[in-house]
Amino acid sequence: MTIGKKFNELNAKEYIFYINNHKKYKDFNTLGLYRSLTENDNLSLGERITIREYAHSFFKKSFYFLQLKDPHIFVKISTLGMELTKADERRIWDDVIKNQQIILKDKRIKHRNFGTYSKHSCPYENCIYRGLMVNPNSHFAWGSVHFDSDKSKFSQKIKSERRRSERKQEQLIINKLIND
Ligand SMILES: [Zn+2]
Structure with missing residues (x-):
């Protein structure tokens, strides 16, 4: 079966339904699900957070890899509804950078072709993304x-x-x- 709809078009009830039944839908994409939580205009903030928590009970491990695959979305989803100070932001990005190193170290042992990543290195000394591993084609x-x-x-x-x-x-x- 296929969902045949974009996650962006679902309402909260439908999210829960498709998460519960994700094994039956071959176009169910975990990262797509998470990504859509920042883009879907049908959802209130409370619903976004509820769906995130519900999704975590199934897909926490895939979510963890989002730190490498799409760190911007990872941070956005992790901090839904939070008001962040500059220091909070700094701390969050430091954690992402640390976890990326762990993921890359693990992955390199298992399969070498996890993807091409290089360090974000810009000329700005205080940049919070310094040391972040990025896909050369990414936003970062x-x-x-x-x-x-x-x-x-x-x-x-x-x-x-x-x-x-x-x-x-x-x-x-x-x-x-x-x-x-
Ligand atoms: Zn920078």
Whole structure:
């Protein structure tokens, strides 16, 4: 049997149904299931978390491998609904990096062709992804992972420069008022 639908289109009840019956559906894809939890607009936050926990009771081991296959999704799913400080984020990524090493070490012994991974090495000294093993085609090849944050850093810089020049203008006006 096939589900014949994307996970993104399911509601919470259907998720539970397909998880319970996953052995009967040959197009059931565990990673696809997890991935969809961040993308499916039919789900409330509470439902996403409930489905994640339910899925973990079946597929915790596959989920663990997501740290290597798709670390961004792994972190997103693991932290659903949490408010993270920079320090929390740092700690989570440190754990992912540690677990990746464990997975790669294990896998290399069993079968050599687990995939091609290389270290995320960007020029940013404080980058939280430093040392992360990434598939060269993934979002984490540093060019694309930094694109968004660099863009926002750039616009922050523009904003702060604008503020600075506004303050300067104000000061000029005040000076003029005082001196005139
Ligand atoms: Zn980086």
